[in-house]
Amino acid sequence: MSDKKILVVADTNEFVSEHILQILSKARSLAEHYRSKVAALCVGTYRQERLETLLYYGAHYVFLFECNRSPSMGGVCDILASVIRQHEPAVVLFPATDWGKAVAAKLSVRLDVGLTADCIDVTLEDDFSFYRTAMNQTMLAKIRYINCNIRMGTIKKDVFVKKTWEYGTTGKIETFPTLLSNDDLDHSFLEILECVQIPQKIGMDLEKVSIAFCVGRGVKKKETCDRISQLAMRCGAGIIGTRAAVEMGLIEKERQIGQSGNSIAPKIYLGFGVSGASQHIVGIKNADLIIAVNTDKKATIFDYADYQIIEDLEDVIAEMEKQLLLVKRERSIVV
Ligand SMILES: Cc1cc2nc3c(=O)[nH]c(=O)nc-3n(C[C@H](O)[C@H](O)[C@H](O)COP(=O)(O)OP(=O)(O)OC[C@H]3O[C@@H](n4cnc5c(N)ncnc54)[C@H](O)[C@@H]3O)c2cc1C
Numbered sequence: 001m002s003d004k005k006i007l008v009v010a011d012t013n014e015f016v017s018e019h020i021l022q023i024l025s026k027a028r029s030l031a032e033h034y035r036s037k038v039a040a041l042c043v044g045t046y047r048q049e050r051l052e053t054l055l056y057y058g059a060h061y062v063f064l065f066e067c068n069r070s071p072s073m074g075g076v077c078d079i080l081a082s083v084i085r086q087h088e089p090a091v092v093l094f095p096a097t098d099w100g101k102a103v104a105a106k107l108s109v110r111l112d113v114g115l116t117a118d119c120i121d122v123t124l125e126d127d128f129s130f131y132r133t134a135m136n137q138t139m140l141a142k143i144r145y146i147n148c149n150i151r152m153g154t155i156k157k158d159v160f161v162k163k164t165w166e167y168g169t170t171g172k173i174e175t176f177p178t179l180l181s182n183d184d185l186d187h188s189f190l191e192i193l194e195c196v197q198i199p200q201k202i203g204m205d206l207e208k209v210s211i212a213f214c215v216g217r218g219v220k221k222k223e224t225c226d227r228i229s230q231l232a233m234r235c236g237a238g239i240i241g242t243r244a245a246v247e248m249g250l251i252e253k254e255r256q257i258g259q260s261g262n263s264i265a266p267k268i269y270l271g272f273g274v275s276g277a278s279q280h281i282v283g284i285k286n287a288d289l290i291i292a293v294n295t296d297k298k299a300t301i302f303d304y305a306d307y308q309i310i311e312d313l314e315d316v317i318a319e320m321e322k323q324l325l326l327v328k329r330e331r332s333i334v335v
Contacts, residue, residue: 004090004149006031009080010042010054011099018207019095019157021057026160027093028058030124036090039063041083043076043178055171056164062173071178077106079178084111089150091128096154104154114145115152120159120259120282133259140259140278158207161265161286206255209238212266212287215251217244218273218294218313225250227317228272234324240264242280257283272313276301 006027010020020040027038040059042051044067054062065079080103084092092107094100096118108115120140121131127144130153134141145151206212213232219225225245232239241251243258257264259279265286272293274280281304284290292305293313302308309316 004034004036005087006034006036006038007084007087007089007092008038008040008059009092009094009100009103010040011095011097017095018162019097019155021053021162022158022160023093023095023155024054024058025163025165026122026155027091028165029163030091030122030128031058031060033124034090037061039087039089041065041080043067043071043079048173051173055173057162058165060171062171064173064175065178066175067178073102073106076103077110080107081110084150091122092150092152093122094152094154096156101154104152108152111150112148113150113152114148115154116143117154119153119155122153122155140282158263206238206240206257206262206264209240209264210267211235211237212240212257212264212269212284213237214257214269214271214274214284215239215241215245216272216274217242217248218275219245219250220248220273222250224314224317227321231317231320231324237268237270238266242274242277259283271301271305272316274301275299276304 008020008024008027011017024038024040031038037060038058039061040054041063042054043065046064051062051064063083067075071079084107094104101117104115104117116130116132119130119132123129123131128151130143130151132141132143133139213228213235215225215228219228229239239251240255240257243256243260245251246253246256253261256262257280259282261283263283263286267288268291269284269287269289270291270293274292274294275296276292276299281301289307290301290305291307291309292299292301293309293311293316294301295310295312297308297310
């Protein structure tokens with residue numbers, strides 16, 4: 001068992017965001033491998049049930065530094081710096097939000113430790129490696145830390161899948177009342193009166209999509225794309241696309257999946273006319289089952305697919321429409 005913890009810094013918001021839960025879940029799986037513990041650090045005011053959620057999603061400990069007044073960025077950094085110095089964790093992870101990036105940057109300078117921004121993966125083999133895109137998103141950089149025992153990283157949203165842990169609820173919540181000096185208070189003219197969670201736009205909640213139909217360049221025509229959308233609607237699936245499909249105007253940019261788009265973790269991914277470029281695959285690496293339709297039997301996507309359909313996608317769509325019609329007829333006969 002390593003005595004070096006993995007720390008996850010939650011934001012000072014009373015809500016525990018999906019983003020934090022995704023990072024925690026990843027931290028916990030790294031900790032299982034490293035035989036270490038995960039601690040979530042919260043500064044501010046949190047509701048009890050929110051803190052318990054952190055345990056449920058992977059934290060062995062939650063350290064709450066409770067302040068009833070809004071701390072300044074400097075105040076937050078003072079608190080976090082002293083916890084990090086005390087625990088000397090192996091890894092400290094922050095959400096790659098504006099707030100997370102600013103706090104991480106200040107702390108890395110103050111503690112003289114390495115920091116990688118906007119990570120899309122963290123792995124542990126003989127040492128921790130952080131991955132991020134580089135050179136204007138054209139390359140994937142693998143970053144190792146030398147001459148520093150604490151490795152810090154800000155993590156992008158939706159690159160990890162949130163996961164509950166069986167023994168999560170046996171973790172501990174420890175509260176430390178924090179007295180802030182006048183300098184540590186947020187003196188901006190903004191005062192937080194109430195925190196309200198804004199519901200996501202209907203139809204864009206890609207995180208919750210359990211079946212995803214993906215439109216690739218091979219779809220070619222808007223009419224074919226509309227037929228795939230119809231099929232998706234009837235199968236309870238969400239519709240997504242590759243960058244090539246977005247550039248062709250087949251699908252909106254918000255639905256682009258991959259390195260420069262969103263990441264998803266559906267139960268089933270069905271790709272129509274998608275070649276399987278690495279920049280797209282990175283966004284679907286957490287899918288449970290991948291089915292690909294492509295006329296080219298050498299298409300890269302078949303290296304990742306659980307089922308390969310080497311057919312013209314128009315024929316596959318026609319067959320799916322036929323089958324759905326049959327199911328509908330059978331149901332109407334039964335009724
Ligand atoms: C910096 C950078 C960032 C990028 N970010 C992303 C990203 O976020 N997401 C992303 O998707 N891409 C991204 N890309 C682009 C990526 O490299 C690929 O160009 C893109 O994913 C290809 O999309 P595609 O598979 O739809 O098209 P193509 O690669 O053109 O593949 C089309 C496929 O359709 C098949 N096909 C054609 N006709 C039919 C038919 N009738 N029936 C069945 N199959 C057919 C073909 O055999 C082919 O395999 C990025 C690239 C760069 C450089």
